[in-house]
Amino acid sequence: MAPSALQNGGFILGLIGAAALIAATAMNKWSVKDRQGDVVTSVYTYKGLWQDCETTTSGFTECRPLYGLLGFSGTFQAVRALMIVGVVLAVLGTVISVFSLSCLTMNKMEDTTKAKMSLTAGIMFIIAGVCGIAGGSIYAHQIVSSFMMSSYSNYGGGYEQGMMGGGMGMGMGMGGGMSGGLPRYTFGPALFVAWIGGGVLLIAGILKSVSFKEMVKDDEKPRYPGVVYKPQSHSQTEVIDHHMEQRKGEQKYV
Incomplete structure (x- = not known):
């Protein structure tokens, strides 16, 4: 495959992945309240990395910002950090990828420089994709742990509620839930956006x-055009005249 096609494909996918990672980081629906088995309620609760929100059936939404660093667990802060690092690297990789495109001509920029910039952008995309997938997976693991603990809240429910409320830093005790137990939360759409964006960035x-690699191979090929040797053509009269001159010269010496 031509290097230009690989570069253009990587740039487009990197742009899509960066946009998905930014959207996932800004979304508030990383976890949503599980309504299965619940009594009909007029409050819809969902949580994100930066806000906890409640929406009523009338359309009124109220969000509580999650400010500060000390009030949340290390796991929750790690998810935030991974998503921020992924967004920064994805954006930087996209900018570098623009200048490394072979279709973009810039004065005094060699092909080897563009090849190195392409590799740098590729490494940034891979790291950003890993950060997005890891951040979403860590958050999903916490949701699964909270779901299992709330399902078996009869076994030390008070301790589990305190542990999960401070462990995840997502306000697990906010809003109703199962009667006599903990509220259960399931995967929100932001998790899937983060996973998809991370996978696209990896590709x-x-x-x-x-x-x-393709650009380096092309750069190693000789850049000078080939030279074709053509023997000098002589007409028949020129050959005869040259032969006669040689014979005259021989007779003169004799």
């Missing part, structure tokens, strides 16, 4: 890295 990084 983009691989394409950019492969394009680096």
Whole structure:
């Protein structure tokens, strides 16, 4: 495959993955309240990395910002940090990827420089994709743990509620839930957006890295055009005249 096609494909996928990672980080629906088995309620609760929100059936939404650093667990802060690092690297990789495109001509920029920039953008995309997938997976693991503990809240429910409320830093005790137990939360759409964005960034990084190899191979090929040797053609009269001159010269010496 041509290096330009790999570069363009990696750039487009990197742009899509960066947009998905930014959207997932800003979304509030990382976890949503599970309504299965609940009594009909007029409050819809969902939580994100930066806000906990409640929406009523009338359409009124109230969100509580999650400010500060000391009030949340290390796991929750790690998810925030992973998503922020992923967003920053994805954006930087997209900017570098623009300047490394072979279709973009810039003065005094060699092909080897563009190849190195393409590899740098590919590495950034791969790291950003890993950060997005890891952040979503860690958050999903906490949701699964909270779901299992709330399902078996009869076994030390008070301790589990305190542990999960402070462990995840997501306000697990906010809003109703199962009668006599903990509220249960399930996966929100932001998790799937983060996973998809991370996977797209991984593919983009691989394409950019492969394009680096192709660009290096093309740069090693000789750049000068081939020279075709053509023997000098002589007409028959020129050959005869040259032969006669040689014979005259021989007779003169004799």
